[in-house]
Amino acid sequence: MRKSIKILIFLLLLLISITTIYVEVNKMIYKNRVMEYLVAEKGYNKEEIKEIKGVWGKKLPPFYTTVIFKDEPSIIYSYFAHNDIKQFEYRSLNNEVNLKSSDLKHYEPY
Template sequence: MVEIKKRRVLLIFMAIIIITVVITPVIYVQVNKYKYADRVTNYLLEEEKYSREEIESVKGVWGKKLPSFYTLVIFKDEPYVEYVYFAHSEIIQFDYRLTEEGEEKGVAKSKLKHYVPHN
């Protein structure tokens, strides 16, 4: 009887460890994606003086390359462009990406309304 209780306790302990090892990285990624998106949103609203109505979406992304986290911003007046922001020590617009539709429409870099090349 005591042996069965020890096995149950051991199994419960092992299950807790396995769940923790699996869930912790998932939570870490989700929290950081949210944190980076929130920082960029605040930056756009407070420092760059955009209104919420001008912004279509702000999405935190976990990438496979460095830096691990970045943010994609789409403005309502340029739905075919994803602007890439880094929000590590300071917030900078790093680059932009055209969606497939943007490439098909021939959207030109010179016509981008929100592109601010970094130095």
């Protein structure tokens, strides 16, 4: 009985570890893909980017990347990085309601 409980606990910890590693590795992969896209294809310098994060979301697709540029510190741009890299959303950190895409410096309509 004791041995089976130890095995069960070990398997549970192994499953949690594998899941955590999977999520963290994918967040890093998506972050790196978007950074490479912004620098190599869009011509940004790394210094122009204030923050870039891989995100594990609750909706599909489960992984995406958020970017905040230094010259627009109150706007979060979201990118898919599955097959092609595409900007799919932007939002304000300040919850600005009347935010217009024409006022944004880094908006990429697709």
